[in-house]
Amino acid sequence: TELELAIETVVTTFFTFAKQEGQKGSLNPTEFKELVTQQLPHLLQTEKDVGSLDEKMKSLDINQDSELKFNEYWRLIGELANQCGEWSWEHG
Numbered sequence: 001t002e003l004e005l006a007i008e009t010v011v012t013t014f015f016t017f018a019k020q021e022g023q024k025g026s027l028n029p030t031e032f033k034e035l036v037t038q039q040l041p042h043l044l045q046t047e048k049d050v051g052s053l054d055e056k057m058k059s060l061d062i063n064q065d066s067e068l069k070f071n072e073y074w075r076l077i078g079e080l081a082n083q084c085g086e087w088s089w090e091h092g
Contacts (some may be wrong), residue, residue, distance in 0.1 A: 010077055014070055018031060018070075020034070022067070023067060027067060027073060029054065029066065030043050032053065032057050032065070032068055033053050062075075
């Protein structure tokens with residue numbers, strides 16, 4: 001289904017960027033910035049309180065190890081999905 005493909009894409013994208021350097025299975029700051037700038041350029045432009053990508057990564061990094069595990073990355077996806085849902089609700 002479309003939803004299953006969307007979830008698969010979210011997961012595959014994370015692991016594609018997470019294995020570029022450093023620990024496999026987590027995003028370091030460089031990988032995070034590459035993922036965001038390449039894969040989320042339009043959604044993050046509209047986010048009100050993004051600030052810098054460094055600040056955004058710190059806010060997502062629950063255990064403060066300077067890397068994002070999948071569950072921490074998923075928080076970003078949830079925030080963006082929530083914003084899309086709010087926009088759709090307001091403009092639908």
